[in-house]
Amino acid sequence: MRFFHKLPAGPLVLAGFVFSLLSPSIAHPDHEKEAESCLTGHIKLAEIIFGKISPSDFDTEAVSRRFSLLEKRTSDQNVPIIFYSSSQQNRRPIITMANDRLSPVEALAIHDGRVIGVGSLATVRKLAGERRVFHNLHKQVILPGFVEPHLHVMLSALLKGYFLDISPLRAPGFEVATERLREELKTLNPGEWLIAYGYDPSRLNWHDLSKEDLDKEVSSTTPIIVINASGHLAYANSLAFQEVGITKDTPNPEGGEYAKDPKTGELTGVLVESGAILQFSRKATLANLGRTGRVKEGLAKILGQWLAKGLTTVFDGGLGAVTPQDLETVANLTEVSPIRIRAAVADLKPGDAEKTLGTGNMPPGGFKQKGLVVKTIKLWSDGSTQGFTAAVKQNYLSEHFPAYFEGKKKGVLVWPDSANSGESAFNTTMYDEMLKWLNRGYQLMIHANGDRASDIVLGNFEKIFKKYPKHDPKRSGIIHRIEHFTVTKTPQVQKAKDLGIAVSHTMGHVHYWGDAFKFGVLGKERAERIDPVKDGVKTGAIYSFNSDSPVTDADPLLWVGTAISRRVYKSNTVLGKAQRVGLEDALKGVTSYPAKQILWDKEVGSLEPGKFADFVIVNRDLRCFDWEQKSTDEIKILETWIGGVRRYSALGSL
Ligand SMILES: [Zn+2]
Ligand SMILES: [Zn+2]
The missing domain is CATH 3.10.310.70 (Diaminopimelate Epimerase; Chain A, domain 1)
Structure with a gap:
C-alpha cells in the first residue's frame, strides 16, 4: 500500500516570508569600461544589457508566492517517514552514495528535514520509533538530490520571458x-x-x-x-x-x-x-x-524547472557578473527558494569582487547574507572553446575560424602572466590575484576551457602552494576548483589531482557540441578527450558535472548518461570511448563530489544520518538501465524532496 503524507517543513524554509525591498541601485560610473574589458562570454553581455534594470525588478515576490503555498500544504504533520520497497526485485531501492560509492540500502528514515537512519528496514524502524509512516517505493528508486556545482541563477531567470x-x-x-x-x-x-x-x-x-x-x-x-x-x-x-x-x-x-x-x-x-x-x-x-516585470516570474519558473530535474542544491558561478544587484537578489532568493543556493562572487577583473559587496573589501574567509553563504571567488582565465576563444596549445581548425579572430589561432588569455604578458590589458597577474584571495581565506573557482589556460592556472597553484604551504588544500582544508577543464592532456588531470584541485566539467560540451568540436573546432584527437572523466577516475581527482545554465539546461541525469555513453546529440555517435565511466563514477559527479567542491559535503551530496533529507525518486532502477542504448529521457524524476519536504511531484501540484 502506498501512503501519501503531509510532511514537516525543512529547517531552511521560512514560512510566511515577507520579502523586503532591495536597497537602491548603486551607481556604477565605470560601468562602460568594465563591460569592455571582460572576456567572459555569456555573462558579460547580460551585464551590459541589464545594467539598467532596477533591483525591484528582481525581487523574489513571485517565488515566495509560488513556493510558500506548496510548503503550507506539506508541512502540517511532523512524524518520521520510512522509505522502503516491498518488491522482491527491488530489495535495496535507496542509493545513498555514502563514501562516494553507490552504497545501496534497504530503507531510509527521515525526520525534521534530516536523514535519521539508513540500513536494513528493521534497524531503520527502530530509529524512527512508534509514530512513523511508511512510503513503499515498489519499483522506484531513491537517489541523493542532485548538486549542481556551476550555473547562473539570474541569467537563467532572464531567459524565462524577459x-x-x-x-x-x-x-x-x-x-x-x-x-x-x-x-x-x-x-x-x-x-x-x-x-x-x-x-x-x-x-x-x-x-x-x-x-x-x-x-x-x-x-x-x-x-x-x-x-x-x-x-x-x-x-x-x-x-x-x-x-x-x-x-x-x-x-x-x-x-x-x-x-x-x-x-x-x-x-x-x-x-x-x-x-x-x-x-x-x-x-x-x-x-x-x-x-522588466517579466523577470520576477522568470525566477519562479527557473526554480520550478530545476526542481523537476531533481536539483536540490545549486551553486552560482559568479554573482555580480550579470547585474550589480545579483548578490542581494540571490541572497533574498535564498529566503524563499525551495532549492538550496550557494554562490561564488565574480572577479571579472582586478578589484571587481571587492565592489560586489559595496564595502571595498571582503570579510576574511567568506560571509553570509540572509541565507546565502559565500566562501568562493570566481576568476576567468580564458574564453569559450566553441567560440574559438579558449586558450589552447595548438591552433584551432581553420575552416570555420572567424576572420575577425585572425592572429589569435590559439585563443585568448584573460589575465597577463609571465607567459603572455602582451595578451591582456589587466595590470595584475592572475598569480597575484589568486594569492590575494587565498590570503583572505577564500576558495578559488577558476574558469579554464583550454589546455594553455589550465597549464597557467595549475602552475600558479603549484607555485603558491610551494611558497606558502599553508594554502595547500591538504593543510588549509579548502579544496579549489577549475571550471570546464574542457581541452586537457592526461598529465594535467594528474597534476590537478596531485595538487588537490577539483575539476568541474560542462558535460553538454560532449553531448551538444561534440560534433562541432570534432569537425569544426578542435579536430578528432583533441575532441575525443574533452571533459576526461575517465582520467579523473583513474587519477583519483574530484570531478563534477555542471550545466553552466543557461549555456545548457540543468539536467544532471543527462550528464550521468553522457559520462557513461559519451553519446552526441543528434548524430548519436560516441565521442571518446576511452573516457567512458560506469554508473557509480558517473553518479558521483552529480552528488557527493560536487558537494565537496562547494564545501558543503557535511550536509548535502549523500544520504547519511544527520545530512539533509534531500533526494529524488526515479521511476526505474538505474543499476539495470541500458545507458549505452537508451535515452536518459526514459528515466523519469517522479518526486524531488528537499529538507524532508516534497517540493516537486511529476503528478502535478500536490
Ligand atoms: Zn565559464
Ligand atoms: Zn559559468
Whole structure:
C-alpha cells in the first residue's frame, strides 16, 4: 500500500516570508569600461544589457508566492517517514552514495528535514520509533538530490520571458530561429526592440546571421539584436544600425568591431565583442524597460524547472557578473527558494569582487547574507572553446575560424602572466590575484576551457602552494576548483589531482557540441578527450558535472548518461570511448563530489544520518538501465524532496 503524507517543513524554509525591498541601485560610473574589458562570454553581455534594470525588478515576490503555498500544504504533520520497497526485485531501492560509492540500502528514515537512519528496514524502524509512516517505493528508486556545482541563477531567470531564447535546443536551425523571432515580434509594444539570445552557428551548420537575413526573414520595421550563445558576438538588422547611428563609415569602437564584408566594405550585421554590442544593447534596454516585470516570474519558473530535474542544491558561478544587484537578489532568493543556493562572487577583473559587496573589501574567509553563504571567488582565465576563444596549445581548425579572430589561432588569455604578458590589458597577474584571495581565506573557482589556460592556472597553484604551504588544500582544508577543464592532456588531470584541485566539467560540451568540436573546432584527437572523466577516475581527482545554465539546461541525469555513453546529440555517435565511466563514477559527479567542491559535503551530496533529507525518486532502477542504448529521457524524476519536504511531484501540484 502506498501512503501519501503531509510532511514537516525543512529547517531552511521560512514560512510566511515577507520579502523586503532591495536597497537602491548603486551607481556604477565605470560601468562602460568594465563591460569592455571582460572576456567572459555569456555573462558579460547580460551585464551590459541589464545594467539598467532596477533591483525591484528582481525581487523574489513571485517565488515566495509560488513556493510558500506548496510548503503550507506539506508541512502540517511532523512524524518520521520510512522509505522502503516491498518488491522482491527491488530489495535495496535507496542509493545513498555514502563514501562516494553507490552504497545501496534497504530503507531510509527521515525526520525534521534530516536523514535519521539508513540500513536494513528493521534497524531503520527502530530509529524512527512508534509514530512513523511508511512510503513503499515498489519499483522506484531513491537517489541523493542532485548538486549542481556551476550555473547562473539570474541569467537563467532572464531567459524565462524577459527576452527570447533561441538557443539551438529551442530553435534547432536557421529557419526555426527566424520563425521564433517573427512570433516574438507579436508580443512587442510599439517602440520596443526585439532582443534574443542563444543563436549558435557552431551547432547550426555554421550558418551565421546577417543584416539581410534579419531584414528579410524577420523585420525591417522593428530594431533587432540577437546575441550569440558565446556572448562574444551579436547580430543586428538595418533598422537597429540606423537607430544607433552606425554606417559603414563609422569607425570601430574601442574594444569592438562592426564586421564588414572584406570585398564590398558593407556592414555584415555582425557585431564583434562588447565594445560594438554595447552601442546596440544600451538602446534596446532603454526601449524595453516596460518588459522588466517579466523577470520576477522568470525566477519562479527557473526554480520550478530545476526542481523537476531533481536539483536540490545549486551553486552560482559568479554573482555580480550579470547585474550589480545579483548578490542581494540571490541572497533574498535564498529566503524563499525551495532549492538550496550557494554562490561564488565574480572577479571579472582586478578589484571587481571587492565592489560586489559595496564595502571595498571582503570579510576574511567568506560571509553570509540572509541565507546565502559565500566562501568562493570566481576568476576567468580564458574564453569559450566553441567560440574559438579558449586558450589552447595548438591552433584551432581553420575552416570555420572567424576572420575577425585572425592572429589569435590559439585563443585568448584573460589575465597577463609571465607567459603572455602582451595578451591582456589587466595590470595584475592572475598569480597575484589568486594569492590575494587565498590570503583572505577564500576558495578559488577558476574558469579554464583550454589546455594553455589550465597549464597557467595549475602552475600558479603549484607555485603558491610551494611558497606558502599553508594554502595547500591538504593543510588549509579548502579544496579549489577549475571550471570546464574542457581541452586537457592526461598529465594535467594528474597534476590537478596531485595538487588537490577539483575539476568541474560542462558535460553538454560532449553531448551538444561534440560534433562541432570534432569537425569544426578542435579536430578528432583533441575532441575525443574533452571533459576526461575517465582520467579523473583513474587519477583519483574530484570531478563534477555542471550545466553552466543557461549555456545548457540543468539536467544532471543527462550528464550521468553522457559520462557513461559519451553519446552526441543528434548524430548519436560516441565521442571518446576511452573516457567512458560506469554508473557509480558517473553518479558521483552529480552528488557527493560536487558537494565537496562547494564545501558543503557535511550536509548535502549523500544520504547519511544527520545530512539533509534531500533526494529524488526515479521511476526505474538505474543499476539495470541500458545507458549505452537508451535515452536518459526514459528515466523519469517522479518526486524531488528537499529538507524532508516534497517540493516537486511529476503528478502535478500536490
Ligand atoms: Zn565559464
Ligand atoms: Zn559559468
